[in-house]
Amino acid sequence: MRLPQNRRAENLKPTFKINYQEVLQENLHSGMLYGYGDPAVLRVNSKSAAEDPRYYLLATSNDAPDSFPILRSRNLLDWKFVNYVFPAGKKPAWAADGELISDFWAPEMHLVQNEFRVYFVARDKHTRELCIGLAKSESPEGPFVPEAEPVLNGNVIDPHVLVQDDGQAYLFWKEDNNDVWPGRLNDLLYENPGLITELFTTPEDQLTASFIITLWPWAKMLEPMERFLIQQILIEAVIAVYAQFYDHLAALATRQPAPVQEAIREVMQFMKTPMFAQPLSADGTRLVGERTKIIQNDLAWEAHLVEGMWVTRQNHQYYLFYAGNDFSTDQYGIGVAVADSPLGPYRKMQKPFLQSTKTWWAPGHPSVVNGLNGEPILFLHAYFPGKAGYKQFRALLAVPLQFTEAGVLPA
Template sequence: MGAALSGLGCGGEETRTGEEGVGMSQAPLACSTRITYGSAWIHPGRESMVDVASGAVTWDGTCVNEGSNSYAVLSNGWKPYFTGNNACVMAFDSDCSGAQTCGTRITYGPKWIRAGTGTYDDAGGRVFWDRACVNEGSNSYGVLSNGWKPYFTGANGCAMSFRYTGCGGLYTNPVFPTDCADPGVIFDGGKYIAVCTSGGAAAAFPIRTSSDLITWTGAGHIFPSGTRPSWAKGDFWAPEIHRVGSRYIAYYTARHTNGVLSIGAASASSPLGPFTDLGRPLVHDVNMGMIDATFFTDTAGTKYLVWKADGNAVGQKTPLYAQALSADGLALTGSRVTLMTNDRSWEGGVVEAPWVVARDGYYYLFYSGNAYYDGRYAIGVARATSPLGPYTKASAPILKTVSGWEGPGHGSVVTSPSGTSVMVYHAWNAAHSARVMLVDAIVWSNGWPSMPGAPSLQSRPLP
């Protein structure tokens, strides 16, 4: 059954809805509720996934199955329908009662094995489920992002609906649906800034900005058409922009005119440019390609560059190196140190795409491994108490291929608008024609990060 007429407001008044303008109110609303529907919402003829309703509107979390679909009944009487059973997911953000603390209501289906008489749990923050149901003996369970494992009677008995209140809405991957491989992302000046691989395009490294990590706007290029550095002839890969002192440095990979992949650097007074190239490679070895540079500052203030030797191109190992940088970030100092190499079976012939985060007394080195072009590609993590190691690897990747997203990799770790950790990374689209940009939450527990239910397929609360 499809969606009914959108937008009955409180007391039978029309709701002010999303971008189509159905039932737009002529007078300002005294207060309103923004309702964001999950990706399974049935909404023929509508593009927006949002309604704005007059007054305070909520939902008790109950999802009613009807045939092959399901529906919820909101407090104003509106009944949104969703494709599939137990598929109700919505977010409610209201200005009627002032600021709201983000919270999740998880309402369990009739087969839930409960300890008391309730049918739901209210949890602080953002809690979600990847909709995987694990059979165990004669029962089954689902694993939520906060570690909670509700059990249900019978095989494949898991059924849960999710209501988010005060969390800012929902999103569904990808957050950028066209090619954006190797996204390098930072937060600066009140906005997120992303740059991506551009290959052989005349304008190198598109720059995009966002206020929420979900909606991205073009903001030019590191090297607009006609300004690419003269020492580089192509293969403009894996850029990152970082604030170094009072300036911004774009570190990137490009193929030198002598044919060897090398790491370049360009500086600017703004993260949006214009950038002035160093005029020569920052890292160059005539015998080995050097790629995938990242930058970080340790807790003592020392600046480092981390990068990969492209040994897999010549049948060798692919060590990740680190070396201290000058104060301006434009020269290497000290000695090069090997942080790790590919020595785990899942990594295959490659470790690459490093990103380093300092947290709670550890340095966490996120990296990608195996073949970027297929489903073996994945993201792993290692940690150390010193910026130069030794690093201890986690036992398994924290992000790998799932049905619908192949070859997730090359991630940047940033703090979301709500203060949580997220990874921005790429994965192949269903047609395997482009590596698109995804965002998913990182959960920290017992000194290690994990990414439950990622790459995500269904709607999740805004990070």
């Protein structure tokens, strides 16, 4: 069968070079099980001009009993654990909870209209769909009270909020189609196993696909992330030649009976993972106006997804930092797109901005905050080499940024 990507010798020595600042490499509280995935940093200015601002960091907690650790710092280097957004027993009533069941992901805290709002991802306890929720507090250290219902549902993840100077807030998110297309592909191959040799060119990938579809009637009944882990090796076979695979599917569809054509088109539809943005109501609990598609995966390095976005305004332009490719391999990285307004259109840099190094793998889910002297700093997560994967520890790293007329560079 196909060898997993993080076990391939040729992928063990990434060639990209940058001096990532290593901020946190261990959990600061016993309730933190997985480190600093999807880090989001908020600067809270002090009322007194003589006092330094405080910084607050939130991070993903997956299925840990305590969700979303809150850390505090005065200098962005030394951090102290202060609380959880949702301590055990305080999670939203609508959200699934429990080991291997819940997925509390990608929290962001923002100060909007004198209240602190945390937007986050969790699974609906009935449908298991990923939804975007909201919790509010008068203090960045809590306690936070969740809204009774999600702000947005329907397999959506990675909420980001951009707050303009006039107070207008925009919610950015992505459709988590990369969670959908592998299942649609397995359905297609299970019903039409003869397509395996048409779609996969190497014996090991053909054997891998045959093995996965043999497991599929059982695997499709599992919890979402267990199902993902079983499909991961087949996902890697596809994204290794993603553009060619997508084009091959399109060509193959023209030669198939109508029901198979429709199934193929459905797979292709979900192989695109668009990001959207839409204005939020004044209280932040609902979307208003029309949604706008911001970007989707259309560059070779992004493979089957874009996700984990953050928008910052610099020099009268809007810079969208985002992650692409597969989070559990060393091919994951961070890209940049630029626009003249919050809703775009956004123009992508053609190559990734940050990639894996020999020391740190799969840099992703960036956030940007101004340091004590106003200098912009990008925070991100990354894995220890060879340790990428779901529920593996992710460290907190940082990269100072420099914005020029030509674009953005690591400072």
